Amino acid sequence: MSSFNELDQTTRTELEAAAFRRLLQHLDDNKDVQNIDLMILADFCRNCLSKWLVSAAESRNETLSYEEAREYVYGMPYSEWKELYQPPATAEQKAAWEAHHAKKNAAK
Known part of the structure; x- marks a missing residue:
């Protein structure tokens, strides 16, 4: 059995991509997990993942807008996802975010 680092670069990239797609599916399956809770913990x-996709595209001289990346991560336009699945942050969530x-x- 080989370790992850011993795999060839193509295989590692494919495994990383599969894990990323699984993370997105997991987040999609758990829409009740709010972004603020993810940020606190x-x-x-999800927005960070979108920004990281944009940054990765830029590092390869590809063009990917933040809105395009968010639509990929959320599986729909962000405005639609927000309306359907994102209630306003509670006082407890806001306090936990401020403490974090x-x-x-x-x-620092």
Whole structure:
């Protein structure tokens, strides 16, 4: 059995892409998990994934708009997803985000 780092680059890239697609499917299957909760717990959210896709495209001299990337990540236009699945943040979520953000800034 070989380790991940011993796999050829094409195979590693394909496995990474499959894992990314599975992450997107998992997020799509769990729409009740809100972006603010992801940010509080993991310091990233669906919008971050969209920005990372744009950045990856730019590093390869490809053009991908933020809105195109968000539509890919969300599986629909962001405005539609937000209307259907994103309730306003609760006071508890806002307080947890502020505490997370303050702790992160204090660590810098």
